[in-house]
Every structure is written in structure tokens, then in C-alpha cells.
Amino acid sequence: MAAITVRHLGKQYRLGTQTYDTLRDQLAGLFRRGARAERQTFWALKDVSFEVAKGDIVGVIGRNGAGKSTLLKILSQITEPTEGEVRIRGRVASLLEVGTGFHPELTGRENVFLNGAILGMTRAEITRKFDVIAAFAEMDTFLDTPVKHYSSGMTTRLAFAVAAHLEPEILIIDEVLAVGDAAFQKKCIGKMGEVARGGRTVIFVSHNMAAVTSLCTRGLYLERGQVKAAGPMQEIADAYLNDALPQGGKSSFRGDGQRGSGKLRFTDLEIRSGEVTGAAVCGAGLRFRLTYAAEQDRVAARFIVNIYDHQQIRLLAMDSVTDSSMPQFFPREGTVELQVPADVSLAPGRYSVELAAVIYDEVADHIPGAMEFEMRNGDFFGNGKMPHDPAAFLVKAPWSLQAPD
Amino acid sequence: MSDNLAADAERVIRPQPGFIAIDFGEIWRYRELFGFLAWRDILVRYKQTYLGVAWVVLQPVLTMLVFTVLFGRFGKFPSNGAPYPVLTFAAMLPWQFFANTLGESSNSLVASARIISRVYFPRLIIPASVVCSGVVEAVISVVILGILMLWYGVVFRPLLLLLPVFFALTFLTTFAAGAWFSALNVKYRDVRYVVPFITRLGIMVTPVGFLWMGMVPEKWRLWFCLNPLVGIIDGFRWCVLGPGFEPYWPGVWLGGAVTAVLLVTGMVYFRNTEKTFADLI
Numbered sequence: 001m002a003a004i005t006v007r008h009l010g011k012q013y014r015l016g017t018q019t020y021d022t023l024r025d026q027l028a029g030l031f032r033r034g035a036r037a038e039r040q041t042f043w044a045l046k047d048v049s050f051e052v053a054k055g056d057i058v059g060v061i062g063r064n065g066a067g068k069s070t071l072l073k074i075l076s077q078i079t080e081p082t083e084g085e086v087r088i089r090g091r092v093a094s095l096l097e098v099g100t101g102f103h104p105e106l107t108g109r110e111n112v113f114l115n116g117a118i119l120g121m122t123r124a125e126i127t128r129k130f131d132v133i134a135a136f137a138e139m140d141t142f143l144d145t146p147v148k149h150y151s152s153g154m155t156t157r158l159a160f161a162v163a164a165h166l167e168p169e170i171l172i173i174d175e176v177l178a179v180g181d182a183a184f185q186k187k188c189i190g191k192m193g194e195v196a197r198g199g200r201t202v203i204f205v206s207h208n209m210a211a212v213t214s215l216c217t218r219g220l221y222l223e224r225g226q227v228k229a230a231g232p233m234q235e236i237a238d239a240y241l242n243d244a245l246p247q248g249g250k251s252s253f254r255g256d257g258q259r260g261s262g263k264l265r266f267t268d269l270e271i272r273s274g275e276v277t278g279a280a281v282c283g284a285g286l287r288f289r290l291t292y293a294a295e296q297d298r299v300a301a302r303f304i305v306n307i308y309d310h311q312q313i314r315l316l317a318m319d320s321v322t323d324s325s326m327p328q329f330f331p332r333e334g335t336v337e338l339q340v341p342a343d344v345s346l347a348p349g350r351y352s353v354e355l356a357a358v359i360y361d362e363v364a365d366h367i368p369g370a371m372e373f374e375m376r377n378g379d380f381f382g383n384g385k386m387p388h389d390p391a392a393f394l395v396k397a398p399w400s401l402q403a404p405d
Numbered sequence: 406m407s408d409n410l411a412a413d414a415e416r417v418i419r420p421q422p423g424f425i426a427i428d429f430g431e432i433w434r435y436r437e438l439f440g441f442l443a444w445r446d447i448l449v450r451y452k453q454t455y456l457g458v459a460w461v462v463l464q465p466v467l468t469m470l471v472f473t474v475l476f477g478r479f480g481k482f483p484s485n486g487a488p489y490p491v492l493t494f495a496a497m498l499p500w501q502f503f504a505n506t507l508g509e510s511s512n513s514l515v516a517s518a519r520i521i522s523r524v525y526f527p528r529l530i531i532p533a534s535v536v537c538s539g540v541v542e543a544v545i546s547v548v549i550l551g552i553l554m555l556w557y558g559v560v561f562r563p564l565l566l567l568l569p570v571f572f573a574l575t576f577l578t579t580f581a582a583g584a585w586f587s588a589l590n591v592k593y594r595d596v597r598y599v600v601p602f603i604t605r606l607g608i609m610v611t612p613v614g615f616l617w618m619g620m621v622p623e624k625w626r627l628w629f630c631l632n633p634l635v636g637i638i639d640g641f642r643w644c645v646l647g648p649g650f651e652p653y654w655p656g657v658w659l660g661g662a663v664t665a666v667l668l669v670t671g672m673v674y675f676r677n678t679e680k681t682f683a684d685l686i
Contacts, residue, residue: 013684073683077418077525080680085419092416100523105449117441118524146452 001089003170003201004052004075009084011045011070042259044070045225048084052218057202059216059233061209061240064312064354065259065368066222068205072096072174075203090169090201093120097174099159104148108139108158111147115162129165136191137161164191170201209311213237224256241310253371264294264301264357264364271353271373281378282394285342291335292357292365298329299359305338306354307346314354315346315392343396348377427676432527439530439537446538461545465497472497472614482615487646488557491550495645496613496638498546499575503582503634504604506539510583511600514591518686528679529672532583536576543572554645564644571640578633578664584671588678591685612638618653627659633667636660 045067052058060068073079075086076094101118102111112133116126126133134140137158147155173192193215196202206212212219212233219236221229229239253269268291274284288305307316318338320326330336355370356363380386380394387394432439451458469490476482477489484492510532514521517531554561590596611634621629630636630653637660639652 073522074418078522079683081418081420083420085417088416088418089414094524096523097519101520103445103449105452106445110445110448114441114445117438118520118526120524123437123441 001054002051002087003054003056003089004203005087006051006075007049007085009045009048009071009074009086010043010082011067011074011079012041012043012082014041040261043082043225045074045081048222048225048227050220050227050230052201052203054090054201055199056218057196057204057216058218058220059212059236060203060205060220060222061212061236062222062228063352063369064308065224065366067225068222069096069174070225071222072172072203072205076172088170091120092170092172093166093168094172095119095163095166095174096172098156098163102147102155102159105146107146108143108150112158112162115159119163119166120168121166133158133161133165136164136187160188164188164195167195168200170203171195172203174205209237209241224258255365255367255370259366260357260363261359262295262364263359263362264292264299266355266357266365266367266370267291267293269353269355269371271371280346280373281376282345282348283342283378283380283382286340286345288338288340288353289335290338290355291333292330293333294330294364295332297332299332300328301330301364302358303336303338304354304356304358306356308352308354309392310350310352312352315351316340345380345394346375347390347392347394348375350374421680425677425680427529427672428527432529435526435530438526439534442530442534443537446535447541450538451541458545461542462549465494465501465546466549468501469493469497476614480615483619485616485646485649487642487650488553488559491553491557491559491645492616492642493614494546494550494553495641496611498543498550499571499634499637499641500608500611500613501546502539502543502575503579504607505542506536506579507582507586507604508600509539510535510579511586511590512597513583514587514682515594515597515686521686522683528682529584529675532587532675533580536580536583539579540576550645559646562644562647564647568641568644571637571644574633574637574640574661574664577668578637581664581667581671584675585667588671588675591682592678607632607634611635616642626653626656630656630659631663633660633664 048067048071060071062068070079072094073096074081075088076092076096078094078096099115101115103114106114109130112130113123113126117123121129134143137154137160139154139158142150142154147158150158192202192204196215202216204212204216216233219229219231219233219240220227221236221240223243228243229236253266255266268289270289270291271280272287272289273280280286290303290305292301294301301320303320305316305318306314307318308314318340320336320338326336350372351374352372353370354366354368356366358364381396472493473489476493477484482489513531513535514528521528521531553559586596586600610629610632617629617635618626636652636657639650639657642650643652
């Protein structure tokens with residue numbers, strides 16, 4: 001019997017700054033009937049249907065903004081779907097963050113109890129497991145010290161130790177393995193594998209493709225709020241990574257006009273590196289040309305370009321407000337250019353660009369996967385040499401030999 | 406672990422249009438979390454500072470002194486033969502509980518934004534646990550009240566046994582207002598300015614520092630008692646000072662009815678907006 005059945009699930013969000021109103025505006029609105037502008041809406045999930053069998057470990061993958069987090073929030077009952085239904089058989093625990101409810105003033109011991117209770121453990125259960133949790137977190141001496149004196153690593157370890165000892169029938173996890181040091185992550189992945197082999201049903205969202213493929217048996221691939229593919233994990237992972245490749249080696253701009261108020265829309269994005277357009281070479285610099293059209297002249301826009309690697313980890317966040325030479329107001333139509341300095345470069349590989357434009361704290365346009373591009377290996381250092389171990393970035397950092405004292 | 410118990414239970418998640426009834430069974434299932442949250446609030450409040458505890462004593466005592474000097478000495482307000490400090494302090498007890506706890510519970514949902522957007526549980530336990538954590542303060546105040554009664558030679562009467570009833574009424578009134586304001590605060594953030602205003606204005610129309618029966622004209626009495634704290638304060642004075650202070654009963658019943666209405670509507674409003682909290686907060 002299926003542990004989770006999802007049918008035609010949809011979630012619609014309202015857009016704009018009106019995440020909350022003020023009573024004052026509401027009262028003023030009473031006297032201005034019909035003046036209220038239609039709010040824009042957007043479907044974070046639309047017509048999503050799937051089943052999870054008991055004992056399955058399902059990895060949910062997809063680009064940023066594909067609806068993964070929204071799906072988890074609905075499954076954990078944090079937010080209500082707009083349409084469709086979910087049927088869940090069994091006790092659910094959701095772990096959308098480690099250390100939810102941790103309070104800095106409380107001691108480690110007190111936080112274990114509080115956090116355990118928030119995650120759905122009973123007091124008896126926490127008391128019974130307390131020593132195991134403390135041992136798992138590799139803590140014994142600081143348990144009665146307020147958590148505010150802990151290092152962030154210690155706090156994370158303790159928080160994860162609590163989470164790892166949840167024993168629900170269905171476990172819903174979001175991205176929590178992306179915390180802690182590598183050794184502790186490994187321990188956690190091991191613990192999760194143990195949980196999974198114990199016959200529990202697990203739904204796991206992560207950008208860490210290695211973790212997802214090694215842990216999960218089934219995969220669910222979301223794209224723009226819909227199920228793109230579902231099946232054995234390896235197949236789904238391959239399909240996802242394949243899609244991340246630029247089609248035919250040529251990247252093209254994809255604006256969807258779906259998100260944001262629309263007061264400004266991006267109309268084109270061009271990536272230049274040196275004199276080449278459409279491809280990038282390490283060492284030739286990297287320029288982004290953003291063309292936009294706004295609803296009115298003199299628009300107080302703020303432009304944001306984020307770059308993600310193929311695992312959808314955000315590597316760079318670039319925001320026009322950080323550059324004080326940018327004007328405050330922009331013409332109705334125009335092109336802005338962003339230049340990534342040539343002495344820093346992304347390592348060779350595939351990347352995707354996220355664009356956003358914000359006007360007075362209101363998102364005007366937001367395109368999560370606006371374009372993909374490939375960084376090609378170039379002679380970054382100008383001498384044909386490369387670092388011994390590859391990393392996310394290449395940087396021209398000068399070395400020098402210090403004269404002996 | 407209740408694995409077997411829960412194995413057959415099927416939970417259905419779907420949009421809930423229209424009216425949603427309060428699920429007391431669910432709230433009961435989350436009673437442990439409720440306890441933990443109240444315990445956390447108490448720990449956090451008194452952990453950091455010694456002044457935290459001293460403040461609980463100082464605040465009502467100083468207010469009582471000001472009222473006693475202002476109304477009792479200078480104003481020569483009638484005290485019906487009772488020592489003015491005890492008269493004021495008995496009223497201060499429910500008022501302080503209401504004013505202090507209401508402020509905190511109104512802010513409680515917004516302050517718990519992180520938990521609300523990460524974990525599911527009936528949200529009503531958040532403002533409720535804050536109100537509960539106020540009990541510690543109330544107990545300390547009761548001790549001070551006892552000391553004052555001894556000092557001024559007020560007789561301990563069996564009527565004191567009725568005090569818990571009026572305490573419960575204070576508690577329910579505070580919780581009802583807390584449910585209303587905390588839920589409103591999620592949607593309308595200017596509510597946080599409204600609540601301090603209410604408590605500041607409230608102390609003017611609530612007879613904390615004086616006996617009101619002789620001051621409010623006959624035809625205004627029932628209107629005055631629409632404020633549920635009036636009946637509660639009467640009740641407190643009656644329990645502490647004896648039969649000579651019997652409350653104006655129509656007012657007590659009216660106040661109780663107002664509390665009941667606030668409580669039911671507050672919980673229903675809360676319940677029906679609860680599903681949007683995570684999206685708004």
C-alpha cells in the first residue's frame with residue numbers, strides 16, 4: 001500500500017510586496033472601493049501527482065524554484081495546498097531545518113528536549129534516547145552550557161543528533177545534509193541510510209546529487225512546479241543532469257514572465273567572455289549584459305545576478321546596489337552590464353544564471369534558470385599551469401618568497 | 406512509539422474552504438509540546454538576569470505605592486475601610502497578568518516565525534503557552550499579596566478559596582485577547598502598536614487604583630462592566646477583603662459573557678486564519 005498518495009496537487013502564491021497588510025491600509029481601502037489592484041499570482045506547484053510506496057526512499061530533485069520546497073511544506077502540513085489532495089499513512093516527521101526552535105539562552109540539554117518536542121518526540125522518548133543523542137553529537141562536557149557559547153559546528157552537531165534519532169514511519173527531509181563539516185555529514189548520511197534500510201519511508205530533497213543518488217531508490221524530478229519525470233533514482237538523476245546541459249551547445253535566454261510584479265521584465269541576457277559571445281573561457285573575464293523593459297521611466301531598479309553550479313549550489317551573488325556607481329533610477333528600457341573581474345574565474349564546468357530585478361523591495365522579475373553556460377578551460381594564469389586540486393574558483397593570488405629574517 | 410497505533414490512520418491534506426472547526430483532540434495530542442514551549446518561555450525569561458525576578462516583584466509593588474499615595478493619600482478616594490495598599494494590590498494582580506501577558510502573547514506568533522514555517526502543530530498552543538508561562542509571575546504576586554495582607558492585618562477568610570475561579574477568568578480573558586491579537590498580528594503588523602495602546606488606555610478605564618461603584622453613575626454601570634476586567638477585579642477584592650466588598654453581580658456576569666464571546670470568536674478566528682500563517686509570516 002502506498003504510504004503517500006499525491007493527486008493533482010497545486011499551490012498558488014500571491015506575488016508582490018503584500019506579504020502582509022497593515023490594518024491602516026485595510027481601513028483606508030474601505031473608502032476606496034474597487035481601487036485595489038489585482039494581485040498577480042503564480043503557481044509554485046501545478047497538477048502534481050505521484051505515489052510513494054512504503055519503504056521507498058525518494059529523492060526530489062529539480063532546479064531552484066521548481067517547487068521542491070513547496071512540495072515538502074505541503075507534505076509536512078505547514079502550508080495548505082490550493083488544490084488537489086495528499087493522503088499519508090503513518091506517523092510523519094519533517095525536518096526542513098536542523099535545530100528548529102534552538103534557543104541560544106538555553107543549555108544543550110534543554111535544547112535537546114525542546115527541539116525533540118518540536119520535531120514530534122515525546123518526553124519519554126527523548127529521555128530514553130538522551131544519552132545516545134549526546135554521544136552521537138560527540139558532546140558530553142558542554143551539555144549544561146548555554147548554546148550561545150557553542151561554536152556553530154557544535155550547535156549543528158547537537159541539532160542533527162536530535163534529528164537523526166527521530167523514528168517516524170515517514171521522514172521528510174530538506175537539504176539538511178548541507179550543514180556541518182564533511183566528517184559529520186558523512187556520519188549523518190550513514191545514519192540516514194540506516195534509517196532508510198530500517199524500512200521507513202523517506203522523502204529527501206537535496207542539491208547534493210551525490211548524496212541523493214547514493215541514498216535514494218526512487219527519484220522525482222520537478223520542473224516549474226510540475227513532475228517532469230519519476231522513476232528509479234539513477235535514471236532520474238541522469239535525466240536531470242542531461243537537462244542541465246545547454247541544448248546543442250548554445251545557451252539561450254529563457255524568460256518566463258511568470259514571477260514578479262512585471263513592473264520590469266528582462267528581455268535578453270547575453271554572456272560575453274573576451275570577444276566571444278555565448279561561451280566563456282577561464283581567464284577571458286565574464287560579462288553579463290541584461291536587457292530589460294520597464295513599465296515606466298525612471299525606475300528605481302536593483303538588479304541581481306546569481307550563479308549556480310550544476311548541483312544548484314549558489315556560488316556567486318551579485319547585486320547592483322553593492323556598486324555605488326550605479327544610478328538610483330533607470331530609463332524605461334535599457335541594458336546593464338555586469339563585469340566579473342578577470343583575475344577571478346569560475347572553474348571549468350557548467351553553470352546556470354538566475355536573474356532578478358527588485359523595485360522598492362518588491363520583486364519585479366525573477367527567472368531562476370535564465371540561462372546555462374559553460375566555462376571552458378582556458379589559460380587562466382597565462383602560463384599554461386593549473387592548481388594541483390580543482391575547486392570552484394580560480395583566482396590570481398600573488399605568491400612571494402619572503403626574505404629570511 | 407505509537408507506530409502501530411498510527412499505522413492505520415490516514416491523514417488527508419487538502420484545501421479546506423469555508424469554516425474550520427476547532428480540533429480539540431489535536432490540541433490535546435500536542436499537549437507535551439505545549440508544556441515544553443511554556444517551560445521554555447519561563448526559563449528564557451528568568452535565566453539571563455536576577456533583575457528579571459526582582460522586576461516581577463518591583464513592578465506591581467511600585468505601581469501599588471503610586472496608586473496608594475495618589476488616590477488613597479492625596480485624592481482621599483474611599484477605600485470602604487480597607488487598607489489602600491491591599492485594595493490596590495488585589496486589583497493589580499489580575500491587571501498585571503492581563504497587561505504583561507497580552508503584550509507577549511500578541512507578539513508570540515510573529516516571534517515564532519521560524520518554527521511556524523518549519524514544523525506543523527496546532528498554532529494555538531503558541532499564544533496559549535505564553536499565557537501559561539505568566540502563571541509564575543502571578544504566583545509571585547499572590548505571595549506578595551499574602552505578605553501585604555499579613556502586614557495590614559487583613560483577615561484570611563474562606564472566601565479566598567474562590568480566588569482560583571477569578572484567576573481562571575483572568576486567564577481565559579487574557580488568552581481570548583491573545584488569540585485575537587496574535588492572529589491579527591500575523592496579517593496586520595500594525596497590531597503591535599495597537600496592543601500597548603490598549604493596555605495603556607485600559608488602566609484608565611479599569612478600576613485598578615480605586616473603587617468604582619461610587620464613581621460611575623448608575624446608568625453607566627453596565628457599560629463600564631463590558632470591560633471584563635472590571636468584574637474580575639471586583640471578584641479579587643471580594644475574595645481578599647471579605648463580604649463588605651461584594652461585587653456588582655450583573656457586572657460580573659456581563660464581563661464573563663464578554664470573555665466567553667471573545668474566547669469563542671478568538672479561537673474560531675485563529676483557527677480559520679491559521680492555515681495562512683506560514684505563507685504570511
